Amino acid sequence: MDTRVPDRSLAGRVALVTGGTGGIGMSTAVGLARRGAEVIVTGRDPGRGRDAVRTIAEAAGVAPGAVRLRIADLGVLGDVRRLADEVLADHPRLHLLVNNAGVNNGSRRTTPDGLEENLAVNAVAPVLLTRLLHDRLAASAEPGRASRVVLVSSSAHKMVRRAADALGDPQAQAAPYVAMTAYARSKLLALMAGFALARELGGGPVSVAAVDPGPADTGMTRSMDRTFLPPAMRAGWALYYRLGPARRSPDTAALSPLAAATAAELEGRTGLYLDARGRPARTSPASRDEQAQRAALTLLDGLAAHTNASVAPSER
Numbered sequence: 117m118d119t120r121v122p123d124r125s126l127a128g129r130v131a132l133v134t135g136g137t138g139g140i141g142m143s144t145a146v147g148l149a150r151r152g153a154e155v156i157v158t159g160r161d162p163g164r165g166r167d168a169v170r171t172i173a174e175a176a177g178v179a180p181g182a183v184r185l186r187i188a189d190l191g192v193l194g195d196v197r198r199l200a201d202e203v204l205a206d207h208p209r210l211h212l213l214v215n216n217a218g219v220n221n222g223s224r225r226t227t228p229d230g231l232e233e234n235l236a237v238n239a240v241a242p243v244l245l246t247r248l249l250h251d252r253l254a255a256s257a258e259p260g261r262a263s264r265v266v267l268v269s270s271s272a273h274k275m276v277r278r279a280a281d282a283l284g285d286p287q288a289q290a291a292p293y294v295a296m297t298a299y300a301r302s303k304l305l306a307l308m309a310g311f312a313l314a315r316e317l318g319g320g321p322v323s324v325a326a327v328d329p330g331p332a333d334t335g336m337t338r339s340m341d342r343t344f345l346p347p348a349m350r351a352g353w354a355l356y357y358r359l360g361p362a363r364r365s366p367d368t369a370a371l372s373p374l375a376a377a378t379a380a381e382l383e384g385r386t387g388l389y390l391d392a393r394g395r396p397a398r399t400s401p402a403s404r405d406e407q408a409q410r411a412a413l414t415l416l417d418g419l420a421a422h423t424n425a426s427v428a429p430s431e432r
């Protein structure tokens with residue numbers, strides 16, 4: 117497979133793209149709509165969401181009704197559950213789930229559920245949403261054509277050398293908080309859980325693939341500066357930014373999620389990781405430890421079940 121995404125028709129297929137209101141998610145939504153899919157995108161802000169839906173439909177050359185909006189803050193477990201309920205109520209069939217929404221926060225934030233936000237949005241939400249929508253995805257699969265779950269990961273997972281570092285401090289509580297370290301740990305946890313989930317589902321009617329979209333010039337990367345990096349890496353930030361995100365468009369970065377969502381060559385395969393060119397690739401040694409993968413999935417399932425009743429409404 118190369119960087120060209122096959123023009124496989126998605127007519128009659130329904131796709132949910134989280135974080136489809138900007139960046140790589142919006143480009144992925146355009147690519148899916150252009151191939152004929154009915155696309156549901158999610159975002160937090162109704163105004164931004166409505167603008168995004170118009171932009172996606174225009175860019176894809178489809179009727180406005182072919183792109184739908186759902187409002188949900190994926191850092192809030194109740195919102196993830198409500199989103200799943202709404203999708204299940206409105207869409208008798210669902211063939212693709214692209215878990216794209218992600219954050220990389222410059223300072224440590226907690227969600228209303230008491231979870232560190234990178235962990236909540238990047239790792240807990242994708243696993244919970246996948247579990248909640250699994251049966252609909254499975255029921256929508258067709259002979260020879262599995263439904264697909266795509267987890268938008270990042271090569272940043274490689275920054276975490278030992279799975280125990282991510283499993284041991286998932287809430288990024290150790291001081292000092294370093295944004296890129298917290299982000300990388302959340303991405304490693306999500307990736308490991310994704311591999312465990314792929315094994316658990318067993319390559320039946322629902323396949324799971326993780327992808328590295330590669331660097332891209334998006335809201336996320338524009339909000340970053342050298343202070344996001346561990347001190348030893350800060351000197352290289354400007355050069356990395358100029359050679360990486362600044363030179364690569366979200367449309368280019370969407371090639372790997374689009375390949376994972378559509379490529380015929382991937383039919384019957386699960387648990388894959390595609391690199392920034394959409395080719396199957398190896399992830400870090402830490403991420404391939406099967407025991408750690410199971411521990412990551414157990415951790416994220418447990419956090420998804422958690423509600424922090426002790427958080428007073430005024431603190432939310």
Ligand SMILES: NC(=O)c1ccc[n+]([C@@H]2O[C@H](COP(=O)([O-])OP(=O)(O)OC[C@H]3O[C@@H](n4cnc5c(N)ncnc54)[C@H](OP(=O)(O)O)[C@@H]3O)[C@@H](O)[C@H]2O)c1
Nearest residue numbers: 135137138139140159160189190218270331332334335336
């Ligand atoms: N950009 C890169 O260089 C790069 C590299 C590797 C991997 N990635 C991964 O690619 C994915 C997309 O990143 P991006 O760069 O395109 O980011 P982006 O431009 O910041 O877009 C993020 C999207 O996620 C949504 N979002 C953010 N927080 C959310 C929340 N709490 N609940 C629901 N939606 C939320 C945003 O929607 P609203 O703001 O409208 O709510 C937006 O649509 C992420 O998973 C990221 O980790 C990016």
